[in-house]
Each structure stands twice: as structure tokens, then as C-alpha cells.
Amino acid sequence: MKLSDLATVIRSKNAGPFELTFDVLFANHDDFERVVSKRLFIVGLSVMVRERVPTPVGMDLCCRRKRLQAYLVFQSAM
Amino acid sequence: MRDLSVSRHVTILSPTAILGYGFPESSFRAGLARHPDVIAVDAGSTDPGPYYLGSGESFTNRDAVKRDLLLMIEAGLDLDIPILIGTAGGAGAEPHLAWCLEIVDEVLCDLGRCARVADIASDQNRDSLISALHSSRITELGPVPPLTQDAIEKSSHIVAQMGVEPIIEALDQGAQIIVTGRCYDPAVFAAVPIRAGFSEALSLHLGKILECAAIAATPGSGSDCMIGVIDESGFTLEALSPERKCTVTSVAAHTLYEKTDPRYLPGPGGVLDLARCHFEQMDERRVRVTGTQLQKGADYTIKLEGAQPVGFRTISIAGIRAPDLIQQLDVVLKDVRDRVFANFESIDSREAQLLFRVYGQNGVMGDLEPLTDQRPHEVGLVIEVVAKTQSLADTVCSFARSTLLHFGYPGRQSTAGNLAFPYSPSDISHGVVYEFSVYHLMIVDDPVSPFPMRIQNLGTVR
Numbered sequence: 001m002k003l004s005d006l007a008t009v010i011r012s013k014n015a016g017p018f019e020l021t022f023d024v025l026f027a028n029h030d031d032f033e034r035v036v037s038k039r040l041f042i043v044g045l046s047v048m049v050r051e052r053v054p055t056p057v058g059m060d061l062c063c064r065r066k067r068l069q070a071y072l073v074f075q076s077a078m
Numbered sequence: 079m080r081d082l083s084v085s086r087h088v089t090i091l092s093p094t095a096i097l098g099y100g101f102p103e104s105s106f107r108a109g110l111a112r113h114p115d116v117i118a119v120d121a122g123s124t125d126p127g128p129y130y131l132g133s134g135e136s137f138t139n140r141d142a143v144k145r146d147l148l149l150m151i152e153a154g155l156d157l158d159i160p161i162l163i164g165t166a167g168g169a170g171a172e173p174h175l176a177w178c179l180e181i182v183d184e185v186l187c188d189l190g191r192c193a194r195v196a197d198i199a200s201d202q203n204r205d206s207l208i209s210a211l212h213s214s215r216i217t218e219l220g221p222v223p224p225l226t227q228d229a230i231e232k233s234s235h236i237v238a239q240m241g242v243e244p245i246i247e248a249l250d251q252g253a254q255i256i257v258t259g260r261c262y263d264p265a266v267f268a269a270v271p272i273r274a275g276f277s278e279a280l281s282l283h284l285g286k287i288l289e290c291a292a293i294a295a296t297p298g299s300g301s302d303c304m305i306g307v308i309d310e311s312g313f314t315l316e317a318l319s320p321e322r323k324c325t326v327t328s329v330a331a332h333t334l335y336e337k338t339d340p341r342y343l344p345g346p347g348g349v350l351d352l353a354r355c356h357f358e359q360m361d362e363r364r365v366r367v368t369g370t371q372l373q374k375g376a377d378y379t380i381k382l383e384g385a386q387p388v389g390f391r392t393i394s395i396a397g398i399r400a401p402d403l404i405q406q407l408d409v410v411l412k413d414v415r416d417r418v419f420a421n422f423e424s425i426d427s428r429e430a431q432l433l434f435r436v437y438g439q440n441g442v443m444g445d446l447e448p449l450t451d452q453r454p455h456e457v458g459l460v461i462e463v464v465a466k467t468q469s470l471a472d473t474v475c476s477f478a479r480s481t482l483l484h485f486g487y488p489g490r491q492s493t494a495g496n497l498a499f500p501y502s503p504s505d506i507s508h509g510v511v512y513e514f515s516v517y518h519l520m521i522v523d524d525p526v527s528p529f530p531m532r533i534q535n536l537g538t539v540r
Contacts, residue, residue, distance in 0.1 A: 008327050015336045017124055017514045018221050023340075025331050 006031045079158055082115055082274035087309040089114045090267050092288040095300035097121035097146050097163060098138030101291070105303040105318040110153050112305055116270040117154045119146070120263045120289040121178065122165020124383060124514070132234050132385030132512030134173030140181065147185045151255065155191055161255045162245065162266040164289075169383075170200050170260030171235035178257050179536070186537025193255050195536045196248035198529050200237040200259030202382065204230055207520075215521040219381060220338065222517045229386065229515040236384035236516050241346030242281075243525035245269035251533055259529070260383060262345050263289040271308045279372035282350055284313040286343065287332050287367075294332035295322040312368035314360060323363040330357050346381070347525055348374040377521045380528065384516025389431075390468040391508040392475035394461040396482075396497035402489055403496055404453055407436065414482045418474060421481075430465035430474045459497070464511050475505050 004010060009025035026032040082088055091114035094101040098121070126137040136143070147163075154161035163182075167174025179197055186193055207230050210216050216225050230236065237260035246269050248256045258266065264285025271281040284306045287294045292302035295317035303318040315324045333352060334340045343350040354369040398404060411434045419427050437458035440447035461478050465471035483495045522528055 009331045011331075013336045014125065015338045016220065017128070017517060019338050021336065021338060023331065023334050025327060025334075027327060 003035070006035060079160070080115065082270065085115075085274065087307050088116070088271040088274055088276060090270065090284070090288060090306045090308070091117045092267065092291045092304045092306070093117065093119055093150060094146060094303065095120070095289075095291045095293050096123065096138060096168075098136075098143035100142060100146060100301045101149075101303050102301075102319060103149065106149055106153070108318045109303050109305050110157065112307075114157070114159060114305065116160050116162060116267075117150050118162040118164070118266040118270075118288070119150065120164045120261075120266065122168050122170055122260065122263070124169075126168065128385040128512040128514045129510075130174075131169035131171060131237070131383060131514075132387060133510065134169075134171060134235065136167040136169075136174060136177055138168055140177075143178070144181050144185060147181060148188065151182070151185050151191075151193070152189055155189075155193060155254065160249060160253065160270065162269065163255070163257045164261040164263060164266035166197075166257045166259065169235070170237050170258065172199065172201050172259075173235075175199060175257065175259050182255060182257060183536040190538055192535055192537035194253055194533060195255045195257065196251065196253035196531055196533045198240065198244045198248060198256065198258045198261075198531045200240055200261070200529055202236050202238050202520075202528065204236070207236060207382070210520055216382070216518050219517050219519050225382075225516060225518045229384065233384035233386040233515045234512070236382060238520065238528055239346060239381040239383070240529045241265055241380070241525050242269040242272050242278075243347075244529040244531060246273045247526055248531055248533070249273055251531075253533055255536075262381075264345065267306070276308050276310070277370075277372075278348070279350060279370045280308055280313055280367075282345060282372065283333070283352075283355075283367065283370040284308055284315075286350070287315060287329060290332065290335065292317050292319065292322055293335075294329055295324050296328040297322060298328070312366050314364050314366045316364045324365040326357045326359050326365055329365045329367065342373075347378045348372045378523075378525050379519045379521050380525075382516050382518045382520050383514070385512040386515040387510050388513050389464045389466055389511045390471045391462065391464050391511045392468070392471040392505055393463075393508055394475050394479045394505045395501065396459045396461070396479070396499050396504070397456060398459055398497060399456045400492065400496060401453075401455070402491070403487060404455075404457060406487060407439070407457065410482070410485060410487045411436075413487075414478060414485060417481050418478050421477060422474070425470065425474070430463060430470055432474060432478055433462040433464075435460040435462060468507055468509070472505065472507055479504060 007024045008027045012022050015021050091109040093106055097119045130137045150161055166178035175197055208227055239260050239262045241262055242265045264282045267285030267288045268281035272278050288306050291304045292299045305316050305318055307314045317324055337343055341352050351371040351373055356369045358366045360366050415432055435441045438454035439457055463471045463475040483497045
């Protein structure tokens, strides 16, 4: 089964100039638990750091190294 | 204006996600029929990149901004409710604020109206910033290097995000239209309900959703209206176009939108805590939110944003369809790079940076692209050069383009050009390149004084 079969929202979005977020949302608690409990995927919200790379003339928004900054699982009282 | 301190609810109309992105007039009229207490719009974002803050230009179109403002200002004055515009001109620095104020004045003149207009600046004085830096009042925000005096001195504009306090001050002084410099996105939506005594936590959470208007509905749109009604225990959201609706998923998803932490949403002076947040489907089209909390810090911190020029850019766009070239493109591009810098020995490679963006291969994700062993049947190539001067960027880009055009790679059967150019001229001088040089938090003594306000009558009668 693919993650897209279970999740209702899958998206990536920058959070400010230097961070990239991935959000995966589920419609019900069972689907959420199914993925989270088995650690089938990095669920909830994870962050990939867009590091500023110091270069002679600078470069805006350059991805050089990937690093997982945070792995967070969030359950709202939906 | 209506006295909201005795009211049991406040209704906030958000016409569009960004001032200038437009909205259907039918949705806007449906919103006006709900008797809103304020029309608020966010006009800014750092998403379009550092260029706009650095250069002082707006990323939105002037005619499009004027069209949106014309409808909003006319309706706001007719209903005698405030019109609040956050982060004028996209980035909120002095030239952006002046640009937006000029449009507001023009709209008022076109309407034959006069209004009391407040503008609130957000530019931060360099000397004060340097002194704050040396007294350890500035810290990094996320994965950025520590701020330096050099970055403060070289940045063309440095702004700070204001909270609701300066906006409330302007409302207290009777402003009908408030145009702010850089502003925490939710603040223009939260200011009126907070001033009327409603929960700061709920007001800011409502603002966080309304600032993107109908993006929080399904199907989402950045160019359609949304309305929010806050009362003493929660708030209710509704999209104003009949084709969209708010669902628990669409509203919850938007609460986490562009946030690194899904539970804590930090802003000026405090952090929203969503742990006890409850989303409830009221009917097919409306969602109610309750339980949001606000943790206030001991210090009041504001976010600083700055951009500095780092060089000049030239690009050239070309397509490649030859399978034998695509097969060995990475090696060929490395050879081209070596040939370019070998040809201009006088050019210090630190003065010019040559970059190939290979769309169809990894142009979108770059080094993060997981599919590395697949060869497309065609690629779109962007040759990009950033250099110390425009002339040097033009030279290096031109030479890289001509070298690749006739490059004799191993096994090549063609004896003609390797590149298909969609445009003539093929090279585009792109001007100054900026980077975000300041993205830090600063502790301030009070939330109002860093943001000087001015009130004046604009429009037909001065």
C-alpha cells in the first residue's frame, strides 16, 4: 500500500527561507496509528534543513546537505 | 464605528491570500452581507525570495493591488469598518510601504473619498541593531549562522515583524485604514478582536488561518474570500464561494501550514500551543475551532529579516534532445565548466559561480533527488552564473553557452549544435542577486516603540 492511499494531505512547503517541511495528515485515528505505530514513514511533520552555503558570491536557497532537524508526531483532538 | 467591546462576536473578512492575488467580487459581496467588523489582508511573504526585500520592489503587480484595494476600501468606508493591510508591498520595508500608501491615496482619489490613514514602519535602525547584537539581545532563528555586524552593515533593508500592539495603537487613534510594514501575518486579523477583549490565543489562531484566505478551504484557492467569526469560546470559519467548503482536514492542515513545529507556533511576544486544540465540523461548510492556548514569554521577541546584495546573475535557457549527450551529460557539463575557467585564467573562480540546472534530471530537487539512475528523453537546461559584476556574469554565461553548444563529446555523431534555444537572445542579464542575510530574533523592551506610526488624511480632501 502506498502512503497516498491512506493519507488525505501530503505536502511539502518551505517554512521561512531556510526550512522545508513535510506534512502528512490522516482522516481518522486508525489510519494515523497504523502508519505512526509501525514507523512506516516519517509521519506528522519532519524538517529538512536548507543550509545556507557560504560561497564567494553567495547563493540563495541552495540545498547542499540534507539533515533531518525534527521528527514530530502531532495529534489534534480532531 | 461599532463599539466591539460590548459585542459577543467579531466578524473578520479576509478577501485574498495576498493583496493583489485577486478575489471574485461575488464572494466578496457575500462576505459584506455578513456584516464584517473589519476587512483585513496580508500583503507579504518571504516565499518569493530575498530579491524583493533587498531591492525594495514588490512581488505583486501594481494594477492588481489597486484593483483589490479599490473594492476593499470602498466597502470598508461604506460600512464604517477598518481596513487593515499587513506587510505592505510584499516585504514591508520603507519603499514597499511608500508604494502601497501611494496606491491607497490613488484609490481614495479615484473614489472621491478621504480617509484617516495610519502607516506603521518596520525598518530597524542599523546602530540600534548593532548595539542589540553586542548586548546579546539577538539570537538565531532556526538553522542560520549567528548574526554579524558585517551582515547588518551590508544589508540593504532590515525589517522586523510587528505584533498586534502597534496596530491596536493605530486603531485607538481612529485610523480607518492601516498600512503596516513587515507584520506577523496573523496580526492584522487578530488586532480588532484582541482590542475588543477576545482571547489573544483564539484571535491569533484565527488570524493564522485567515491570512491565507481560502487556501484553508477545499478546493483551496489563494484568490478567494474567507470569513471568520470569533466569540468568547472559539471561532468559526467559512469559505464565501459556494464551490468551496471548510472541512476539519482543510482547517487543521492549514493550521500546520509552513510551520516547523505542528504544536507550537511562535510569534511576536508569545507561542501558540495547539495541544488542546479541537476542530469540529459544524455543518457541511463551516468548521469551529476551540482550545487554542497562548504561552507568553518573559521577554518580548520580534523576528528580524534582512537581505543583502551578493552579486549579479545571468542565465541562458536551452533544451537538449540528443540521447547520446543526455547519457553523459554530467561528465560533459563538468568538462564545459573546466573549459570555461581555463579560458579565462584571469577570472578568479571565487568571483564567478557557474551552475547548471538540469530539468528532467534533478532540476527541482538538486542533490536531494532520489532517482539518480534514470535518463530522460529530453532535458531543459538553465545555465546560471552569479558573479561580482553584471559584465563578468554575462561573459561567463555566454562562454559556457557557446562552449556547450559546439562541445565535441565522446562518440558524438552530430557535427552541428547540441542545444535548442527557445529564445533569441539566448542569454538574459538578470540583475542584482540578493540573499537573506538576517533571519534572527531580537528581544525588545516594548512591542510598540520599534514600529513608528504616522497618521494622515489621504484622498480628495487634505
